[in-house]
Amino acid sequence: MPTYAATSAQLGIGPSRLVPSLCILGMLAVIFAAMVTWLLYLGDLRRQEEELAQAAIRAATVLDHNLTLRAHSLSAMRLTAEQYLDGHAQLTVNPATALSSTSGGYLLAELSGYRGEELGHLAGRGAAPGAQSAAAREMAMALALTPLFRTVIRRDSDTLRVSYISERNFSYVLPVYEARPPDLERTRRYYETVEASGQSVFWTVPHQDEDSRGLVVGVGMPVRDGGRVVGAVVADLAISRLIHLLDDHDLKGAKLLLTTEDGIYLAGDPSHLQLLGGNGAASRQVEGEFLLLRQRLDAAPWTLQLVAPRPQLRRNAIRQALPFALVTVLLCGSVVLLVCLAHMLRKIATLSIRDGLTGLHNRRFFDAVAAPALRRAHRDAKHFGLILFDVDHFKRFNDNHGHQAGDTALSIVATSVARRLRRGADLAYRVGGEEFAVTCEATSGLAIERLAQELREAVAAAAHVFPESEFGHLTVSVGVAIAPPGEETDIEALYRRADAALYRAKANGRNTIECCRAGTAEA
Numbered sequence: 001m002p003t004y005a006a007t008s009a010q011l012g013i014g015p016s017r018l019v020p021s022l023c024i025l026g027m028l029a030v031i032f033a034a035m036v037t038w039l040l041y042l043g044d045l046r047r048q049e050e051e052l053a054q055a056a057i058r059a060a061t062v063l064d065h066n067l068t069l070r071a072h073s074l075s076a077m078r079l080t081a082e083q084y085l086d087g088h089a090q091l092t093v094n095p096a097t098a099l100s101s102t103s104g105g106y107l108l109a110e111l112s113g114y115r116g117e118e119l120g121h122l123a124g125r126g127a128a129p130g131a132q133s134a135a136a137r138e139m140a141m142a143l144a145l146t147p148l149f150r151t152v153i154r155r156d157s158d159t160l161r162v163s164y165i166s167e168r169n170f171s172y173v174l175p176v177y178e179a180r181p182p183d184l185e186r187t188r189r190y191y192e193t194v195e196a197s198g199q200s201v202f203w204t205v206p207h208q209d210e211d212s213r214g215l216v217v218g219v220g221m222p223v224r225d226g227g228r229v230v231g232a233v234v235a236d237l238a239i240s241r242l243i244h245l246l247d248d249h250d251l252k253g254a255k256l257l258l259t260t261e262d263g264i265y266l267a268g269d270p271s272h273l274q275l276l277g278g279n280g281a282a283s284r285q286v287e288g289e290f291l292l293l294r295q296r297l298d299a300a301p302w303t304l305q306l307v308a309p310r311p312q313l314r315r316n317a318i319r320q321a322l323p324f325a326l327v328t329v330l331l332c333g334s335v336v337l338l339v340c341l342a343h344m345l346r347k348i349a350t351l352s353i354r355d356g357l358t359g360l361h362n363r364r365f366f367d368a369v370a371a372p373a374l375r376r377a378h379r380d381a382k383h384f385g386l387i388l389f390d391v392d393h394f395k396r397f398n399d400n401h402g403h404q405a406g407d408t409a410l411s412i413v414a415t416s417v418a419r420r421l422r423r424g425a426d427l428a429y430r431v432g433g434e435e436f437a438v439t440c441e442a443t444s445g446l447a448i449e450r451l452a453q454e455l456r457e458a459v460a461a462a463a464h465v466f467p468e469s470e471f472g473h474l475t476v477s478v479g480v481a482i483a484p485p486g487e488e489t490d491i492e493a494l495y496r497r498a499d500a501a502l503y504r505a506k507a508n509g510r511n512t513i514e515c516c517r518a519g520t521a522e523a
């Protein structure tokens with residue numbers, strides 16, 4: 001037995017499949033947004049790492065450049081010193097004549113022709129050298145370096161002091177800001193470094209400055225006299241000041257550290273000292289929650305290390321990816337909403353032309369399409385039929401079986417009628433409570449009458465039990481009005497004729513059809 005649901009499905013207005021479709025669409029959109037966001041996030045992490053690596057290279061280049069300038073200054077001093085030593089430059093003073101004895105050594109006293117504060121600190125151990133000695137000649141050479149020493153100190157704020165240290169147990173230091181004489185022990189150590197390195201530029205092990213200006217490293221260059229190393233010019237650099245050269249570099253929140261090649265701390269943010277490795281080569285590695293980038297310097301045996309907190313990088317990446325994720329979600333949400341809206345509009349449009357109980361077209365749709373359909377049939381020289389049918393004794397059916405059963409009966413009538421209509425131009429409507437209509441076109445009036453008869457029989461064949469009816473089952477009475485080609489009539493007149501025919505069918509005993517042909521008087 002067909003039911004209302006079967007009829008609705010047949011007519012294409014069954015229960016909506018939209019909700020699961022929208023859920024799947026929404027899920028796909030969320031998965032898509034999540035995947036793209038994840039890819040963007042990973043891409044941005046990678047980009048940040050690359051930028052940090054580039055920043056490390058740039059910072060190392062800046063330091064290298066500055067340290068190379070220091071080495072050039074040393075070269076100028078060394079050349080000047082060697083010119084004096086090999087006699088190409090004139091010695092103008094003899095400092096040995098102005099040495100005053102101290103315990104275990106000597107100091108440079110006031111030297112005529114020089115104002116004391118312009119001179120450096122000349123001091124040595126052992127007996128003061130004689131005025132004509134090789135040591136006095138070397139001391140004079142050291143004094144001759146004073147203008148160069150002063151230039152370097154004034155130019156490079158990270159250069160704390162410049163000195164000449166000699167194999168002959170003396171040193172000459174500028175500027176003279178220390179109350180004490182030069183540390184001859186350190187002088188000795190410097191000199192040993194020179195001898196040990198045998199290179200043109202040497203770097204000392206970092207040490208604490210006596211005046212607490214932080215870690216100091218000495219960069220020096222040996223001075224030769226006739227090919228033999230006799231001493232070295234040395235500049236003491238305050239490493240913490242050196243690293244300030246990098247202050248304006250955009251390091252994206254990463255901390256900068258300067259270490260020796262062995263990973264010994266020199267300068268920079270000391271909060272992550274435990275991460276420092278000894279590998280001096282350029283490298284990139286992850287240490288727990290930190291990304292560590294190492295870049296070896298060319299000009300000094302040091303390594304620049306960049307320590308970037310990975311949570312910070314992740315936060316940056318999320319900040320980059322989030323707007324896209326939001327836009328994607330918004331776009332996907334908008335698409336889902338639009339689909340939803342389109343479906344609802346379609347449904348509203350369907351509801352506005354369909355009868356909610358039977359799924360047939362409603363009276364409004366009949367009023368909209370019946371007249372144009374009649375005109376079209378007239379134009380195409382076809383017969384146009386309007387078939388009205390009304391359920392017999394329906395009040396009795398309702399009274400005996402209840403309103404709900406009455407509704408089911410109406411659905412059965414609608415299903416029977418809809419199934420019988422096969423041509424697209426033939427349309428069925430529920431035009432009143434228990435009244436139905438069919439509009440159709442045919443090449444003859446007889447074909448329309450036959451269709452009306454078949455519709456009546458289709459309802460009867462459904463044999464929906466109705467004991468109180470004289471037929472024992474549900475039946476309909478049918479009134480037919482036919483407008484043959486060429487007849488000028490309108491839909492209202494045709495309706496009245498069909499209605500009159502239906503009235504006659506009722507009067508003739510029901511479960512029958514009556515036809516009102518063209519020109520027949522209206523009842």
Ligand SMILES: Nc1nc2c(ncn2[C@@H]2O[C@H](COP(=O)(O)OP(=O)(O)OP(=O)(O)O)[C@@H](O)[C@H]2O)c(=O)[nH]1
Binds near residue numbers: 396398402405433
């Ligand atoms: N269950 C149900 N009943 C309806 C609906 N629309 C109209 N009816 C009922 O249909 C009945 C029509 O009764 P009548 O117009 O007196 O006609 P009838 O009882 O069918 O008698 P005849 O048409 O002369 O055979 C009324 O009782 C209406 O309440 C509906 O949508 N559902």
